[in-house]
Amino acid sequence: MRKRSLSLFAMGLTLPALLPVISCSSHSADPAEESASVPSASVARVQRGDISHMLSLAGQFQPYQVVDVHPKVSGFMKKINVDIGDKVRKGEVLAVLEVPELQAQLEASAFDMAQARAEITRAQHEIRRAEAVHAAEHLNYQRLLDTSKAQPGLVAQQELDDAQSKDLSSASQVDAAKAAADAAQQHAESAHANNEREQAIQDYTHVVAPIDGVVVWRYADTGALIQSGTNSNQQDLPIVRLAQSTLLRLRMPVPEDDVQYIHEGDTIRIRIDALSRSITGKIVRFTRNVNFETRTMETEVDVDNRDLSIAPGMYANARLAMASVHDVLTLPVEALVIHGSQQMVYVVDAQNRVRIRPVVVGLQASKLAEVKSGLEEGDRVIVGGQDKYSDGEQVTSVLVPSQASEEQKESGGVIDMKADDSNGGAQ
Known part of the structure; x- marks a missing residue:
């Protein structure tokens, strides 16, 4: 009986000592449970960087002009x-x-031209002779006429009529001589033109x-x-085929989706692997027409080749910056969520609470997007699984490293070898 009393007494002494321990254990378990109930979220920071779309094109050098010389x-x-x-x-x-026959024709035309010149000389002499005869006949008629007027009946009318007839006849001979001279002049001009034609044909023998x-x-x-x-x-x-190779055309097929980015004067970087050489050019022309079969538009860059180091037919890889922005706010594409017609992001604020914000996005690449408004540099945005979080919810953020800039590369179309058969058939 006494032993039982001692046992109860001992238990009475032990219980007060254990109560604080039990109480402390119960109290220390609450933060762990609370921490386990707060979800974690992968976040990335909004940064400043560049985004660009680069189009890679395979091009072929062709002569600026190709001429078949006949x-x-x-x-x-x-x-x-x-x-x-x-x-x-x-x-x-x-x-x-x-x-051979051309030389004979040329000599005949030269002889005809010399003969025409002789006819002109003869006609000019005939004009002077006719004018001299006419002057004498006219003077004789005028003298008889004046005498007849001064002393009527002194000169017979028959003699006066004969003198007048000779005067008119000599005047007609002057006109005929002048007409013959005009005909000789026309003949000379025709002979000269024929000689020039024959001479030109003779010159054509020198190609x-x-x-x-x-x-x-x-x-x-x-x-x-x-x-x-x-x-x-x-x-x-x-006889031969000539190619103007001191200036080359670099022809490149631009895909239909990228035609909107092509403008005259755009700078393009060109790499010639066969020569281990890089150059910079500018777009000078494009067809403004999309090929029905390849769905590409032929675009050309003029390349100076005065040293003839680039052989027509060589291939080149060109890179064209279609669209780009610099020093802008960027965020990962995974951070964007579409709600209706509005793009939203889930931002984790300084108290680690989720805040849903609308944003305006600009140029977008495969991994990054430009932020025009709605965010500031350094903001943390949730990337992936946004549907698991609600506005105002407490989260534990886990920072995920992300790039600030991106250059998205796209490949162009294939070269249309039928675009210029003249160069291909030259060799």
């Missing part, structure tokens, strides 16, 4: 002065043709370069019969 007369090749690869200047003689360029192909050899290029016969081969 002669203007048919003949045999007497001499050809150039071969493939030769550089020529405008007006330089490329070849000489031999047309000259119409442009500065490079001979990219030669079609004729010495002794070959060459047909003139003055008709529409497509089977007649030219």
Whole structure:
């Protein structure tokens, strides 16, 4: 009985000592439970950076002009002065043709012109002779007439009529001589024109370069019969093909979706892998027409090639900045949420509470978007899973590193090899 009393007494002493411990354990468990109930959220900071859209295009260099040089007369090749690869200047003689009948025709026209000049000389002498005869006849008639008036009946009327008839006849001879002189002059002009035509045809036997360029192909050899290029016969081969390679056209196919960004004068960066060389050019022209098959628009950049270091037909990779913004607020695209027609972001404020804000977005790339209004630099925005959070909710933010700038690259279309067959057939 006594032992039981001691046990109860001991328990009575132990319970007061355990109560504070139990109380402390119960109180310390509340913060842990509270921390476990606050959700975490991945956030990124709004930063300043650049966003740009870069279009990568595969282009091909082509001569600025390609000319098939045909002669203007048919003949045999007497001499050809150039071969493939030769550089020529405008007006330089490329070849000489031999047309035997042309020389005879030229000599005949020269003789006809000399004969016409002789006719003119003879007609001028005839005019002076006729005028002298007319002057004498007119003076004789005038003298007889004056005498007849002074002394009527002294000069017979028959004699007076004969003198008058000779005067009028000599005047007619003067007019006839002048008409013959005019005819001789016209004949001379016709002979001169014919001689110039024959001389021009003779000059056409010397085939000259119409442009500065490079001979990219030669079609004729010495002794070959060459047909003139003055008709529409497509089977007649030219003598040579010239390419103006000191100035090249870089042709690039721009996809239909990117046509809106193409403007004359836009700067474009060009990389020529075959030469390990990079250059900068400007867009100078484009077709303003989208190809129905490739859905691309041909665009051209003029490239100076006075040293002929770039061979026509080489490929180049070009990069064109279609749209870009610099030093603007940017945020990850994953932070944007569309509510109806409005774009929203979930911002975590300084008290780690979620605040839903509308924003206005500008240029957008694959990972970043430009913020025009609604946010400030340094704001934390939730990226991903925004539907799990509500406005005003307490969260634990977990900062996720994100880039501030982005250059989005796009690839262009394929080169239309049929766009210029003339260059492709030159070799």
